[in-house]
Amino acid sequence: MSTQSMSPAARLARRVFHGRNPLTRTSDRVESAVFMTALLIALLGVPIAAATGSEVYARESVSSAEQLRTRHQVEATLLEDTGTHVATGVTGPVVRASWQSPDGTPRQGGVTAAYDLKTGSTVLVWIDENGAVTTPPLTSEGAVITAIGWTATMLLGLVCALCSAHLLTVHLNRRRNARRWEAEWAAVEPEWTRRRR
Structure with a gap:
């Protein structure tokens, strides 16, 4: 089956899980490891961000009740x-x-x-x-919005950091592979062109 006829999910799985493919380079495995680690950290970050948002909501609710009482x-x-x-x-x-x-x-x-x-x-x-x-007192709706804002900011920051780490790994791997290909071609090209003559 050609990669063009595969679904996007199948192509992604093929890029991440190389199995025993003899053509897989160490850089490909490093790239896959970084991707899987980033995915795992992102999944673990969801409950942590939710817990933080819950804590912020609890704190803001207390502050809201205090402000509504005293203002x-x-x-x-x-x-x-x-x-x-x-x-x-x-x-x-x-x-x-x-x-x-x-x-x-x-x-x-x-x-x-x-x-x-x-x-x-x-x-x-x-x-x-x-x-x-x-200032006007913080309302219960304001406490909810603040908690959602904290949660969304944490998740967005985490995802951006993980995506940046993965993209940097891909970029460095491609540059390294290109340099290796150029070095190997420089060694092979004179012999290859001599045989073509």
Whole structure:
């Protein structure tokens, strides 16, 4: 059976498992060994990445529950127009505003507001248990996304490293084989051309 008529899986198996083929070179066996080792490490990496993702999810879930418990959304009253400020981010300019802490203490500070709001307008902000402006709490969906991101990044990094190792092995083997072929041809070619004359 010719290699052209074989399925891709059969061709791959033939390249990886050489059996007792007398034409198989040591470099071919090294290439196959690197491929099989990379495949084994990749398969072992799946449960390790999944366990890491599970650990990240557990940690982020605890953090999410803590943030949801300690962070509160309140109304902040703007103490100046937003139109007089240059935007410092994609969400709008930071302007002075006042709000109340969870214990009722009045607080003032900078908050991010939309464009073209007047003094006295209100915006929703997240504050911590001390009354300081903070970021929104991490949600359970955010914890899932973070865990998936860690898992995918680990798997992708592992696969890229293993593919690079295999491709480097193939490249070095082909260069070595080409040099050996050239050296052998240089030794045989004069004799061969003399016989052809």
